[in-house]
Amino acid sequence: MVDDGIVLNALRKVYPLRSGEVMALDGIDLRVQRGAVHGIVGESGAGKSTLIRCVTGLERPTSGSVWVDGEEISAAGERDLRRARRRIGMVFQHVHLFDARTAADNVGYPLRIAKVPAARRRERVAELLELVGLQGRGDSYPAQLSGGQRQRVGIARALAADPSVLLCDEPTSALDAATTRQILRLIRDVRDRIGLTVLIITHEMSVVREVCDSVTLLDRGRVAEHGPLAEVAGRPGTRLARELIPLPPLPAGGAGAGVEVAFAGADTASVFRTIGGLGDGVEVAAGTVETLGGTQAGRLRLDVPADRRDEVLRALRDAGLHAEGGEAR
Ligand SMILES: Nc1ncnc2c1ncn2[C@@H]1O[C@H](COP(=O)(O)OP(=O)(O)OP(=O)(O)O)[C@@H](O)[C@H]1O
Ligand SMILES: [Mg+2]
Structure with missing residues (x-):
């Protein structure tokens, strides 16, 4: 060795x-x-x-x-x-x-x-x-x-x-x-x-x-x-990702499904463009963007109409983002 x-x-x-x-x-x-x-x-x-x-x-x-x-x-x-x-x-x-x-x-x-x-x-x-x-x-x-x-x-x-x-x-x-x-x-x-x-x-x-x-x-x-x-921060749902990139408290009373998006090493502007292109009824409910180890990493919580959840998840993943969700809340 x-x-x-x-x-x-x-x-x-x-x-x-x-x-x-x-x-x-x-x-x-x-x-x-x-x-x-x-x-x-x-x-x-x-x-x-x-x-x-x-x-x-x-x-x-x-x-x-x-x-x-x-x-x-x-x-x-x-x-x-x-x-x-x-x-x-x-x-x-x-x-x-x-x-x-x-x-x-x-x-x-x-x-x-x-x-x-x-x-x-x-x-x-x-x-x-x-x-x-x-x-x-x-x-x-x-x-x-x-x-x-x-x-x-x-x-x-x-x-x-x-x-x-x-x-x-x-x-x-x-x-x-x-x-x-x-x-x-x-x-x-x-x-x-x-x-x-x-x-x-x-x-x-x-x-x-x-x-x-x-x-x-x-x-x-x-x-x-x-x-x-940047890599551990980009693994949504893990303890390190949650603690490295804490989400602010969620506003009360969202209607649809919650979808969590996490990204690391991606261009933040392109992430927001992707989300902007998701169309009707998709809103950013909360989010945090950090610079970690010289690259940008973030977590966003989206409000998505319940009937569009699967489609939105697919679109986010096709764009190369980690996405998971989402119990209705
Ligand atoms: N000399 C020792 N004899 C017996 N048990 C020990 C000894 N030193 C540590 N331990 C036990 O080993 C485990 C790990 O202890 P350690 O001190 O490494 O934890 P730690 O992560 O540094 O915790 P903290 O954040 O409180 O400092 C604990 O259960 C502790 O009680
Ligand atoms: Mg110790």
């Missing part, structure tokens, strides 16, 4: 309990290409943190394997694991900084541990602070920085040892919306500039929408849905 990036094969993790056991991960197959930003979503207890701990080697799988840049983490001995971990940066919800050290010293800490000479360390710290947009703030102490700035220090520190993989467990859950957007933009920017592979655990669909190229929905330790963003 020589794949760059992250590869999980039939990964299982069972935790023994005093009575019985918990199947935290139940046969996960996942491939995150080098340079991709991949989101992991799922309800509380779905196995997200367990998955990340298996990727860092903090947790040994019960069976199956974990590979990072072609090295089998799940089979590595302690020494190889310590070396492999240098290629893995971690970012958490609550960044733990040394309060008595400046931002620069916090960022440089992993380099000190790695015995990088002081002059080289200063140079690298300056580069890192600039990379995360904190040039000139190296002398500040954590208490003198905002939450978003502290998270930037955490990201710079995670990048200090030149990792090829960045694992983020709820990196923005403690931040407000505007700061979240800045941090996500930073993660994407860093990925673009140094070609990192990024795995982000999050419970916020807005994070997935904003930063991820592809996404996995975990459900009780299994992969329930998976794929590139």
